[in-house]
Amino acid sequence: MLNPSFSKALNRAVSSSYRAPDFVANRIVEGNKNNDTGEEYRLQQAFNDEIWLKLERAGLSSETFCDSDVLEVCAGTGFLTYHIIARCQPKNLTINDISHAELEASKEFISRTYPSAQIDWVLGDLHTLKFNRFFDIIIGNSFIHHFHDVPKVMKHFASMLKPGGVFISLHEPTPMAPVVEGAKTAAWPLAVLSPGFVNDIARSRHKGAPSSTDLWMFDAEEIKQVARGAGFSYAETIPWGLFRPTVVQRNGLHLSKEKPALSVEEERKFTRAVNLDALLNRFLPQRCFGSLTLVCRR
Numbered sequence: 001m002l003n004p005s006f007s008k009a010l011n012r013a014v015s016s017s018y019r020a021p022d023f024v025a026n027r028i029v030e031g032n033k034n035n036d037t038g039e040e041y042r043l044q045q046a047f048n049d050e051i052w053l054k055l056e057r058a059g060l061s062s063e064t065f066c067d068s069d070v071l072e073v074c075a076g077t078g079f080l081t082y083h084i085i086a087r088c089q090p091k092n093l094t095i096n097d098i099s100h101a102e103l104e105a106s107k108e109f110i111s112r113t114y115p116s117a118q119i120d121w122v123l124g125d126l127h128t129l130k131f132n133r134f135f136d137i138i139i140g141n142s143f144i145h146h147f148h149d150v151p152k153v154m155k156h157f158a159s160m161l162k163p164g165g166v167f168i169s170l171h172e173p174t175p176m177a178p179v180v181e182g183a184k185t186a187a188w189p190l191a192v193l194s195p196g197f198v199n200d201i202a203r204s205r206h207k208g209a210p211s212s213t214d215l216w217m218f219d220a221e222e223i224k225q226v227a228r229g230a231g232f233s234y235a236e237t238i239p240w241g242l243f244r245p246t247v248v249q250r251n252g253l254h255l256s257k258e259k260p261a262l263s264v265e266e267e268r269k270f271t272r273a274v275n276l277d278a279l280l281n282r283f284l285p286q287r288c289f290g291s292l293t294l295v296c297r298r
Helices: 008-014 023-032 047-058 062-066 080-085 100-113 150-160 176-183 185-193 195-203 219-227 243-250 264-278
Strands: 069-072 092-097 119-124 135-140 159-173 235-242 291-297
Touching: 008 195, 047 080, 047 159, 047 235, 047 264, 069 080, 080 092, 080 100, 080 135, 092 100, 100 119, 135 150, 150 159, 150 219, 150 291, 176 185, 176 195, 176 243, 185 195, 219 235, 219 291, 243 264
Parallel strands: 069 092, 069 135, 092 119, 135 159
Antiparallel strands: 159 291, 235 291
């Protein structure tokens, strides 16, 4: 399913393949190349704890990272890099992004905060980018939904892993994302039953051009099928994103130059919401949540 900023007709034409038509693909590639989100502010312990909670739920510990050749893809301004290095230094760490501005921002940020970290920085589009080595772990945060040809990129990732290697995306939007990210609590019960209907309403209300970077919302079973078709022997999804995004939206916890850090009480609220999601996702089905973690093994 396409992001709700795209039209109903286009969504129905391409919703199940995760391959975008050329005119959409070109828009997304250029948007990602030109992306520049500015300084990274999500540095507090609550964000680190959330990342490692997800990694540990997926079966990956800090010890695993220390012993691994790691490729972080679509790294943006250094959010995930920062929080990985906060707990361990991988044996080898390679960082990639398609945006020159964001890769340079990440390089400056990490060099300033972790000056002794040994990192290879690689600029390029992962639809075509080649590496002269194989990896134990390929990881990213909130990135697969930016790719215009998901099956092709997933196949490429599988080919870059060592036997038994792990591919993981910590956050990908589902069709419930517009409801939970927008804290539209009243719409949540209807969206659980019929997310397509709710998102079609969002499409009809959208004003302006479609997103130039955010493309897909993923059905858990479909993205696992894509992963298996790409050559992974194992694929699972872990639901996330129910109270956490709602609390962030309703309490104004998004960080920026004007609000560079959470207060002590805000950090507590954030942590409580993350932990509540971690409890609920053990028994509530994926359709209740606005995001998922995708874990695949070669």
